[in-house]
Amino acid sequence: MAKRPTIHDVAAAAGVSRGTVSRVLNDDRYVSPAAHAAVRRAIAETGYIVNRNARSLVTQRTGSVVMVLSEPHEKVFEDPNYSTTIRTAIRRLGERDVSLVIMLAGDDGDRERVVRYVRGGHADGVLLMSTHAGDPLVDELESMRIPAVACGAVIGKENVIPYAAADDREGARQMTRYLVEQGRRKIATITGPMDTPGGIQRLEGFADVLGRKASRKLIEHGDWTQLSGESAMARLLERTPDLDAVFVASDLMAAGALSTLRAAGRRVPDDVAVGGFDDSSVAATTHPPLTTIRQPLAEVAEETVRLLLALVDGGGPVDPVILSTRLIVRESA
Amino acid sequence: MAKRPTIHDVAAAAGVSRGTVSRVLNDDRYVSPAAHAAVRRAIAETGYIVNRNARSLVTQRTGSVVMVLSEPHEKVFEDPNYSTTIRTAIRRLGERDVSLVIMLAGDDGDRERVVRYVRGGHADGVLLMSTHAGDPLVDELESMRIPAVACGAVIGKENVIPYAAADDREGARQMTRYLVEQGRRKIATITGPMDTPGGIQRLEGFADVLGRKASRKLIEHGDWTQLSGESAMARLLERTPDLDAVFVASDLMAAGALSTLRAAGRRVPDDVAVGGFDDSSVAATTHPPLTTIRQPLAEVAEETVRLLLALVDGGGPVDPVILSTRLIVRESA
């Protein structure tokens, strides 16, 4: 690679000093129109591109943020929702010329790497994904005082880490209400992990609607994976064979529940109605297609990025953002 | 954030000079055991972490690589295969303390951003994903002489950009042969885009087995999306109502084909056998579960990363890697 032009070369070509070039580069005040034009021309001629390392060295800003995925390794990304979030984040950040580094935080080694990365000053901000309650990483980040936001609340840290999220509780109410309206009498639920906001709040919404009828016997827990949906459904069927509906807290788990129901000879929705949550891409591929709750994932991602950038720009504290969900009726309920 | 310790502080704490600390940091020769120990201790005491910017400024190495996703925006990530690749890449790179920046290259603006990023020296290497034939970005990268590899060949640049890939052609042969062995007589195919290796080579493999029987009438093209699978299947059915099998070049498109077949009242596999390709997560959720070809995605990703690191480390030219596929029989064929 030929030696790249530096700010010196540009200054020489434009017949001005380094300082003036730097001022043009950073849109500083006090640059005469003539100097400005000369510098612009010299930049174009030389093909100059600023060296971010040199800049970061003095400004202490990096122009990049790191997204931390906290799932255990096998599960990371199993959920297609990640894709939407990542894509959206990259786009929005890109528009501001901020680049996105992705790191995994599935085990202690990973977490240590993340801490070293952030402590090393390589990111201006942190975007937390699927962080579970009690994750030690959160405390570490907090102590470093680096701008951090989460996509979906971090349980127990709602007032510390700003976040954007879908209205999980209300979404669960929407689905549960719908099942009730359809005349279902024995409605069960498969929740997500109880250390995640989606796990907790979707169960709360379910209970809000059913009240005393949401008995222990009708509740099973999964871990968002399809397999866990299958086995949770099997446990429910064994315990309460006469259930006539189940609200599953994610589409992927719902897909698992559908297989179990099919294997058990239950017709969906005739014998058992199934409601999902997410409206992710799997919802349309299941058989029958899944009636589900759409969360505005792209918007959640956009808001998360917006919050982070606001924080990085030093705009003081920011408030969480909750976005509303919508019932999508297909064929499973 | 409290002022971070620098190499000076460590040197002072250890009672040695900057040079010695730097030597310890970089595993240089010629450091006495005593000095080594003192420096190690001082690093631990001060909580020192090297500043990569300062280091990059002099070494011209960044410790990060950029993954470029070349799909148009709407489609990026629709395919669950991306997830596996990204996850694997992050892990393998992380082990070497190399971080992964992800950029989109869906339109010209994006591509320009990528070029600026790379030209600006912010990455040690480039990992190309789903790059289509004739993508101008490839020429630009080539002219910059930055180490670049692709996950899946770049059509027309097979000898320029090293790559790791599954043996698409042989995989397609495996599936086609299987359909023939099952007694299917009129076998159609839905291909991927004909400017991608998967699109081209899976069709070639199909044709290898069927020879003259692979007539134009039995070939339709999709663009990897589920929707395109649906419509391609519809066109095939209209043109050749008596087909009794279809090899679909991706699971996602196969899921689409299944819906169309179901809507048309065809039973799978009784009336029409369906074979997919990828063995991605959707393959298990379809109804019936998809008989498909497994590509060793994680291995492909690992090999891609290995190639890139070898190139970055300057180990001279590297050879493409082709990994073999395997038939997974489920219920759709």
Place this chain on the structure above:
DNA sequence: TCTCAGTCTGTGAACGCTCCCAGATGCTCC
């Protein structure tokens, strides 16, 4: 005319690191 504020420009000093060279020390071998 002088002053003063407002513009505009150039330059030295960081930022935190690696590289390189000069010099010191100790050991082996003749």
Place this chain on the structure above:
DNA sequence: GGAGCATCTGGGAGCGTTCACAGACTGAGA
């Protein structure tokens, strides 16, 4: 005992920026 080599250390220079400061120039107002 001295030459020669390998081992080890310190410190100056430089990587490409931004920042702060000093100085030069302008024009308005006293």
